Amino acid sequence: MDRNIARLRAKLDGLGVTLRPHLKTAKSVEVARRMMSTPQGPATVSTLREAELFAEAGITDVIYAVGVTPSKLAKVIELRRGGCDLAVLLDTVEQAQAVASASREAGIIIPALIEIDCDGHRSGILPGDADRLRAIAAALVDGGELRGVLTHAGGSYSARGDKLKDFADTERKAVVEAATILRKAGYACPIVSMGSTPTAHNAVMLDGATEVRAGVFIFFDLVMAGIGICKVEDIAISVLATVIGHQREKGWILIDAGWMAMSQDKGTSKQEVNQGYGLVCDVSGQPFDNLILADANQEHGIITVRPGSDAGLPALQIGDRVRILPNHACATGAQHQAYHVVRGACDLVEDEWQRFGGW
Amino acid sequence: MDRNIARLRAKLDGLGVTLRPHLKTAKSVEVARRMMSTPQGPATVSTLREAELFAEAGITDVIYAVGVTPSKLAKVIELRRGGCDLAVLLDTVEQAQAVASASREAGIIIPALIEIDCDGHRSGILPGDADRLRAIAAALVDGGELRGVLTHAGGSYSARGDKLKDFADTERKAVVEAATILRKAGYACPIVSMGSTPTAHNAVMLDGATEVRAGVFIFFDLVMAGIGICKVEDIAISVLATVIGHQREKGWILIDAGWMAMSQDKGTSKQEVNQGYGLVCDVSGQPFDNLILADANQEHGIITVRPGSDAGLPALQIGDRVRILPNHACATGAQHQAYHVVRGACDLVEDEWQRFGGW
Numbered sequence: 001m002d003r004n005i006a007r008l009r010a011k012l013d014g015l016g017v018t019l020r021p022h023l024k025t026a027k028s029v030e031v032a033r034r035m036m037s038t039p040q041g042p043a044t045v046s047t048l049r050e051a052e053l054f055a056e057a058g059i060t061d062v063i064y065a066v067g068v069t070p071s072k073l074a075k076v077i078e079l080r081r082g083g084c085d086l087a088v089l090l091d092t093v094e095q096a097q098a099v100a101s102a103s104r105e106a107g108i109i110i111p112a113l114i115e116i117d118c119d120g121h122r123s124g125i126l127p128g129d130a131d132r133l134r135a136i137a138a139a140l141v142d143g144g145e146l147r148g149v150l151t152h153a154g155g156s157y158s159a160r161g162d163k164l165k166d167f168a169d170t171e172r173k174a175v176v177e178a179a180t181i182l183r184k185a186g187y188a189c190p191i192v193s194m195g196s197t198p199t200a201h202n203a204v205m206l207d208g209a210t211e212v213r214a215g216v217f218i219f220f221d222l223v224m225a226g227i228g229i230c231k232v233e234d235i236a237i238s239v240l241a242t243v244i245g246h247q248r249e250k251g252w253i254l255i256d257a258g259w260m261a262m263s264q265d266k267g268t269s270k271q272e273v274n275q276g277y278g279l280v281c282d283v284s285g286q287p288f289d290n291l292i293l294a295d296a297n298q299e300h301g302i303i304t305v306r307p308g309s310d311a312g313l314p315a316l317q318i319g320d321r322v323r324i325l326p327n328h329a330c331a332t333g334a335q336h337q338a339y340h341v342v343r344g345a346c347d348l349v350e351d352e353w354q355r356f357g358g359w
Numbered sequence: 360m361d362r363n364i365a366r367l368r369a370k371l372d373g374l375g376v377t378l379r380p381h382l383k384t385a386k387s388v389e390v391a392r393r394m395m396s397t398p399q400g401p402a403t404v405s406t407l408r409e410a411e412l413f414a415e416a417g418i419t420d421v422i423y424a425v426g427v428t429p430s431k432l433a434k435v436i437e438l439r440r441g442g443c444d445l446a447v448l449l450d451t452v453e454q455a456q457a458v459a460s461a462s463r464e465a466g467i468i469i470p471a472l473i474e475i476d477c478d479g480h481r482s483g484i485l486p487g488d489a490d491r492l493r494a495i496a497a498a499l500v501d502g503g504e505l506r507g508v509l510t511h512a513g514g515s516y517s518a519r520g521d522k523l524k525d526f527a528d529t530e531r532k533a534v535v536e537a538a539t540i541l542r543k544a545g546y547a548c549p550i551v552s553m554g555s556t557p558t559a560h561n562a563v564m565l566d567g568a569t570e571v572r573a574g575v576f577i578f579f580d581l582v583m584a585g586i587g588i589c590k591v592e593d594i595a596i597s598v599l600a601t602v603i604g605h606q607r608e609k610g611w612i613l614i615d616a617g618w619m620a621m622s623q624d625k626g627t628s629k630q631e632v633n634q635g636y637g638l639v640c641d642v643s644g645q646p647f648d649n650l651i652l653a654d655a656n657q658e659h660g661i662i663t664v665r666p667g668s669d670a671g672l673p674a675l676q677i678g679d680r681v682r683i684l685p686n687h688a689c690a691t692g693a694q695h696q697a698y699h700v701v702r703g704a705c706d707l708v709e710d711e712w713q714r715f716g717g718w
Binding site: 024046047066067068069070071091092094095098117120122123154242243244245246247250254256259260261263264265266297298299300302317318319330331334335336337357358359 | 383405406425426427428429430450451453454457476479481482513601602603604605606609613615618619620622623624625656657658659661676677678689690693694695696716717718
């Protein structure tokens with residue numbers, strides 16, 4: 001984990017932009033402190049619950065990067081009153097009016113970023129939609145504050161090789177184009193925010209962007225390894241499980257980790273190498289040859305050799321422990337209440353870091 | 360929920376067997392109390408954490424229905440010392456020896472059931488494997504106690520119509536056959552336990568079985584509706600979400616519930632009707648015509664009309680609320696920390712029932 005943080009920080013330092021880590025992957029104050037450049041941030045969150053709990057931990061430079069609703073503004077105001085510089089995200093005039101109006105009523109200026117849709121995969125407005133950009137900005141500054149523009153190339157997860165560089169540039173160009181339109185219209189637009197782990201690691205030039213957001217880089221996972229963003233040995237999160245039985249005729253080893261422990265994320269199923277519900281390692285974290293968690297019930301996992309492989313089943317006995325590397329660190333982490341912190345051969349739990357859920 | 364409980368209880372009363380509800384679906388003391396016949400049980404759990412927290416709530420007739428490991432026996436003994444009649448599950452001589460040995464050392468008899476594999480989908484031994492049944496029983500009673508046999512037809516989830524009746528009878532025959540072998544060998548085998556929600560609701564005759572386990576019947580879900588075990592209007596669990604935006608050209612409505620709120624269970628994707636990540640209802644729980652949560656990111660959901668349908672998009676505005684019925688109640692419940700209890704038109708939260716996770 002420390003190496004993953006150092007790697008992205010070095011990369012972005014070289015490109016002259018700030019890292020605003022997304023805290024949604026780990027949802028842990030201990031992890032957040034290690035991801036951020038200062039104890040106060042900057043940081044990104046995906047829920048108001050994260051904003052609230054991280055604010056309690058002194059993290060005060062925060063973007064809530066999911067489109068805001070009028071019903072959430074009371075909590076935003078409460079957090080801002082408490083000293084957290086929390087900014088919200090929006091992509092409609094209606095939301096901008098709600099933010100401006102709530103700001104006026106509370107006597108607290110809520111800053112907002114306009115979400116830009118750089119690759120058609122989710123929310124946001126098109127970067128060149130000047131009319132809508134100006135209309136939102138105008139509605140917003142009538143009580144609120146335009147903090148900037150923000151985009152996320154979720155589509156980058158399906159890219160490979162040089163296409164990842166293209167996605168990074170697509171993100172950059174999208175927010176720079178929108179920021180340019182807004183600045184020409186007289187809005188300062190101080191934050192020009194882009195990012196995803198794949199694009200952050202593949203960006204070549206980030207002129208015009210002020211910051212990059214990324215989350216899963218902290219732990220990495222099999223999906224990131226499949227895209228080529230990390231190696232399997234960079235994955236800094238695993239689920240410790242115990243062998244509970246065998247179906248020897250079928251080549252199955254049963255463990256006490258099913259989808260409740262791993263999540264149901266099968267994100268590698270459409271990649272070149274399908275890892276099932278996860279890649280099986282020995283207790284020290286060393287992967288077995290072609291051994292995967294092929295199937296999962298709620299609390300049962302079925303380990304098999306990867307279909308098509310001629311690897312043999314390791315001689316695991318009832319009670320033996322294995323570690324499973326997950327497809328998706330955000331999803332697997334969310335199934336657990338704490339991280340057990342290990343190093344190297346994973347033979348000593350040095351610490352336990354709580355994580356939280358909820359909204 | 361009350362109606363779902365009454366329905367299964369009436370069904371099993373008519374068949375002369377005990378309901379041993381599985382508490383893993385709800386993981387909530389409040390829900391457990393409503394599912395069980397008495398405040399003490401009987402009940403089924405899938406983790407020792409459930410056993411522990413339910414024991415603290417006075418639930419003392421419990422089967423831990425996932426194959427036990429030697430490392431878990433200390434906790435089992437602790438719970439039994441505390442007054443919980445917790446029984447474990449196993450399918451090897453090795454586990455039976457560990458249970459017997461731990462029982463002798465602690466001076467506390469740990470009762471165990473032998474897991475029977477009735478349909479090849481997971482763990483357990485074949486019902487007619489007399490040698491192994493007797494060997495396990497012999498190893499077990501040398502300090503421990505043979506409490507009975509147990510099976511679960513996980514394969515029933517892919518059955519339909521009369522095939523569901525066949526699965527119920529497959530379960531019944533498997534445990535009765537194993538119990539008969541054990542009794543002939545001189546073991547009393549008082550518990551003959553079978554069950555899954557599909558088989559519990561489709562059993563016609565349960566002679567020889569002493570109890571039926573089922574869990575998801577409490578809430579039901581879209582997978583169960585797809586199998587034909589319940590109707591959509593029987594589903595007693597939903598996720599309340601808020602509209603955060605639109606991509607009108609694409610026919611998308613964006614909400615603030617993604618896979619973190621719904622889970623990544625796509626269990627209906629292989630059924631006749633693919634419900635995506637869930638079926639969209641108005642705030643009172645009335646389904647919209649052919650409206651589904653078609654895609655999900657961590658905190659974003661994309662609602663669309665079901666592909667191929669000619670239904671129109673409802674006029675949902677930013678800030679409007681919707682309810683999403685989940686594919687899988689166990690998986691979706693696990694993403695939340697409490698149930699907000701509503702009735703009828705869902706317009707009043709009458710109570711909040713905590714749920715727990717962890718192992």
